[in-house]
Amino acid sequence: MIELQHLERRYGDAYAVRDLNLKFPEGELTALLGPSGCGKTTTLRMINRLTEPSAGRVLLGGRDTRDLRPEELRRGLGYVIQQIGLFPHLTVAQNVATVPELLGWDRRRTARRVDDLLELVGLDPAVYRAKKPGELSGGQAQRVGVARALAADPPVLLMDEPFGALDPLARDRLQDAFKDIQQRLRKTVVLVTHDIDEALRLGDRIALMHAGTLAQFGTPDDLIHRPASPFVRHFLGEDAVLRQLAGRAAAEFVRPGDPAGLPRIADTLDARSALGVMLREGSDALAVLREGVPLGVLRWDDLRVREAQARKAQA
Amino acid sequence: MTSVPASRRPSRVPWGVIVWPALLAFCLLPGVLPRLVQPLTAGERLTFEPPLWQLTLTHLGLVLLATGVVLLIGVPLAVVVTRPGREALRHLTETLVGLGQTVPTFAVLALAVPALGFGWAPTLLGLIVYGLVPVVSNGVAGLLSVEGHLLDAARGMGMSPWQRLQRVELPLALPVLLAGVRTSTVYNVGTATIGAALGAGGLGAPIINGLSQQNPGLVLVGAVLAALLALSLDALLGLVVSSPLSPAE
Ligand SMILES: Nc1ncnc2c1ncn2[C@@H]1O[C@H](COP(=O)(O)OP(=O)(O)OP(=O)(O)O)[C@@H](O)[C@H]1O
Ligand SMILES: [Mg+2]
Numbered sequence: 263m264i265e266l267q268h269l270e271r272r273y274g275d276a277y278a279v280r281d282l283n284l285k286f287p288e289g290e291l292t293a294l295l296g297p298s299g300c301g302k303t304t305t306l307r308m309i310n311r312l313t314e315p316s317a318g319r320v321l322l323g324g325r326d327t328r329d330l331r332p333e334e335l336r337r338g339l340g341y342v343i344q345q346i347g348l349f350p351h352l353t354v355a356q357n358v359a360t361v362p363e364l365l366g367w368d369r370r371r372t373a374r375r376v377d378d379l380l381e382l383v384g385l386d387p388a389v390y391r392a393k394k395p396g397e398l399s400g401g402q403a404q405r406v407g408v409a410r411a412l413a414a415d416p417p418v419l420l421m422d423e424p425f426g427a428l429d430p431l432a433r434d435r436l437q438d439a440f441k442d443i444q445q446r447l448r449k450t451v452v453l454v455t456h457d458i459d460e461a462l463r464l465g466d467r468i469a470l471m472h473a474g475t476l477a478q479f480g481t482p483d484d485l486i487h488r489p490a491s492p493f494v495r496h497f498l499g500e501d502a503v504l505r506q507l508a509g510r511a512a513a514e515f516v517r518p519g520d521p522a523g524l525p526r527i528a529d530t531l532d533a534r535s536a537l538g539v540m541l542r543e544g545s546d547a548l549a550v551l552r553e554g555v556p557l558g559v560l561r562w563d564d565l566r567v568r569e570a571q572a573r574k575a576q577a
Numbered sequence: 578m579t580s581v582p583a584s585r586r587p588s589r590v591p592w593g594v595i596v597w598p599a600l601l602a603f604c605l606l607p608g609v610l611p612r613l614v615q616p617l618t619a620g621e622r623l624t625f626e627p628p629l630w631q632l633t634l635t636h637l638g639l640v641l642l643a644t645g646v647v648l649l650i651g652v653p654l655a656v657v658v659t660r661p662g663r664e665a666l667r668h669l670t671e672t673l674v675g676l677g678q679t680v681p682t683f684a685v686l687a688l689a690v691p692a693l694g695f696g697w698a699p700t701l702l703g704l705i706v707y708g709l710v711p712v713v714s715n716g717v718a719g720l721l722s723v724e725g726h727l728l729d730a731a732r733g734m735g736m737s738p739w740q741r742l743q744r745v746e747l748p749l750a751l752p753v754l755l756a757g758v759r760t761s762t763v764y765n766v767g768t769a770t771i772g773a774a775l776g777a778g779g780l781g782a783p784i785i786n787g788l789s790q791q792n793p794g795l796v797l798v799g800a801v802l803a804a805l806l807a808l809s810l811d812a813l814l815g816l817v818v819s820s821p822l823s824p825a826e
Binding site for chain 1: 640705726727729730731732733734735736740744748749767
């Protein structure tokens, strides 16, 4: 879908991005991860040409993006930024309608689309349509930001630390909401973040950058279990597995079994917390309950050896 | 946040919009002002030719014409110098416009007369030079105050430079710009009285005649009417500034 070939951006003598080769798989969310200043934003902005590359090229569906007018290119790529950038003089509905209006959609179609999108991002259209951005909380405003980026149904969504400015609670909720939305829409998403948890939680793939170059590209499991360099291992940290578990529900690991006598947890608990319960209770299995009804059993081995087993199976 | 119901909003009735124009109209009724200033004119009843309402209209016409030209020049100027990469031009413009304000009005007018002759032309020139100052500086300030991330978002969504200006920058700069227009117009009501010295007519005429005839009543007539005209315009333009046109904070 999106392919970067020998992409490069220089500022004076310094490289912000250097010889970057990367293919963002269609319909998947790729987290562009890396420490501050490693060139994530620059890379993202070269995709929609807010920053022009010094060398190399960006292919979108096989076409060189330089062959398109920048405005046309950008109307086909949803764009969400950390500062959200809602226009304060326009209502929520008018903000969401920005790109459809630029594309010349008729009024009724636009109005219908705006309502659909507000519902998609979890905001009641009747309540929020006519509000001004100044009346929204940070989380609500970013939901509108996402709705606005999706307005013209672009196949690609470019997001630069979209949840970065939110408090932890709002961030968690919005990440969950966005995961749901992405599961339904299957956009090709490039999500810039320096937050490892966020990358592990939302990314189908992770592209880890280091000083303007690509350190590793792969699934979260690839990066955690097969780091390509000491930098990758060091950046993810020794607790990367725990972080990954934190992003998954305990229910994902449940297998049938006899829950009698086991400590109980709710199926909504995340897997890292479930592990914490095991340690606290000194038990290597837990009964998982959905609304009080036993669902099955979560075993220590299932959390522990999943990846090791996979490797053995391959050998 | 819950929105405040309309009835609970502090109702700011703009009394000035009614009071000042009404007072102005009252003073323009035949015979009202002459009778009021009679004690200052040694019992003599003043008569005016042309009548006071005509002088007021001339005055208003001068001021509004100047404001119109100021808008035509000032707004595009503010836009041009605030485009990225034009910082040098912007500083130059701000300096020149500021200079316009420091040169005494009388000097501008005196210098304009040899070139333009007497009458409306030099007066208008003076009013335009003075009126440009607040419009350009507020226009520039308003446009520069638009936050970078808003422009980034606008660009990222595929707005052309013209669309960004029209849909984002100008609406957001509007309240500050309109405040500048208000200042410009109201100040020019006062400045325009000097136009009478150049034969442009207007409310400066009774003032100048009063000075030369040592008649304080005449001076007062011109001054009162000019002040009421300024207050009326100020109130009316204030209405525009706080209208729903301007964005909520
Ligand atoms: N307009 C610019 N002029 C000069 N240098 C720049 C410019 N933009 C970015 N850089 C430099 O390029 C490098 C990469 O910047 P970039 O913004 O892409 O980093 P980032 O990975 O997004 O960092 P962060 O996580 O802090 O947002 C940095 O060293 C930065 O200083
Ligand atoms: Mg960045």
